[in-house]
Amino acid sequence: MSLHLSYRADPGNPWFSWQYVRDNSDTILAALREHASLTARAVLIAALVALPLAVAAYWFRALAGPILALTGVLYTVPSLALFAFIAPYLGIGAITVLTVVVLYALLVIVRNAVAGLNQVPPEVRDAAEGMGYGRWARLFRIDLPLALPGILTGVRLATVSTVALVTVGVVVGRGGLGQLIFAGFQNNFYKAQIMTGTLLCVLLALVLDLILAGVGRLLTPWLRGRTG
Numbered sequence: 001m002s003l004h005l006s007y008r009a010d011p012g013n014p015w016f017s018w019q020y021v022r023d024n025s026d027t028i029l030a031a032l033r034e035h036a037s038l039t040a041r042a043v044l045i046a047a048l049v050a051l052p053l054a055v056a057a058y059w060f061r062a063l064a065g066p067i068l069a070l071t072g073v074l075y076t077v078p079s080l081a082l083f084a085f086i087a088p089y090l091g092i093g094a095i096t097v098l099t100v101v102v103l104y105a106l107l108v109i110v111r112n113a114v115a116g117l118n119q120v121p122p123e124v125r126d127a128a129e130g131m132g133y134g135r136w137a138r139l140f141r142i143d144l145p146l147a148l149p150g151i152l153t154g155v156r157l158a159t160v161s162t163v164a165l166v167t168v169g170v171v172v173g174r175g176g177l178g179q180l181i182f183a184g185f186q187n188n189f190y191k192a193q194i195m196t197g198t199l200l201c202v203l204l205a206l207v208l209d210l211i212l213a214g215v216g217r218l219l220t221p222w223l224r225g226r227t228g
Contacts, residue, residue: 017192028180032200035176038166039208042098043159046105051151053106054113055139064114071107079104079168087172097169104165105158112157116150117143149223152216156209163205167197177201 021028053071057064082100090096120143128138144151167178175182180197187193217223 013191015191015195020192021196028196028200031177031180031197032204034174035163035166035178035201036204036208038094038097038101038169038174038176039159039162039204042101042162042166043105043155045098046102046109046158046162047155049102050106050109050154051113054110054117054151057110057114058117058143059135067110068107068114071110074103075107079165080171083168083171092172092174094174096172097166097174100169101162101165105162108158108161109151109154112154113147113151116147116153119150120146148220149216152212152219156212156216159208159212160205163201163208167201177204 053067057067079100082103083096086099087096090099124142124146125138128142133141166176167181169175170178170182177197177200180200181194184191184193184197
């Protein structure tokens with residue numbers, strides 16, 4: 001995404017400037033849309049990959065250690081190094097950014113999903129088996145609904161961390177709000193530009209977390225009754 005700025009820092013170089021926001025609103029909104037889109041797609045893909053891994057770790061205990069270890073190792077790789085390793089194969093663009101942030105989100109979602117599944121009361125599982133539920137029926141009717149609070153916790157944590165990590169995508173030219181922050185450093189350390197990108201990252205993370213919290217309350221009405 002190209003950043004064409006029509007405003008330059010005044011001699012005071014303030015940390016925030018409404019004039020900068022007004023003069024560059026189109027660029028700022030484009031960066032925000034890209035950031036939100038990358039975050040949403042990354043978390044969705046990570047959830048679609050992580051949930052089957054969590055179920056496999058739940059059903060086959062021997063796989064739990066390797067699955068958690070693999071996702072843990074991926075999480076410890078420095079993000080810049082991971083970008084440098086993947087970019088030559090996938091090229092410069094959104095696919096590389098999505099691949100990197102999905103790999104980082106896997107650990108958080110897998111761990112919380114496995115924890116949620118393991119917290120399903122044994123007597124509930126035994127009752128389901130006594131009623132004739134097979135493995136798949138019990139998974140979708142009993143295990144996953146009861147594990148939903150833990151799964152949603154993982155998704156919320158992954159979403160917040162992904163908002164922050166997407167900014168690093170600036171190294172391959174698709175960093176969303178990270179483009180603003182990085183351009184601010186290039187623009188003689190223009191504080192207003194850096195602060196605008198940073199504040200929007202924080203606000204985006206808060207808004208997405210609140211949305212997911214609301215979705216969680218809608219999907220788990222039994223918890224509302226318990227807390228009430």
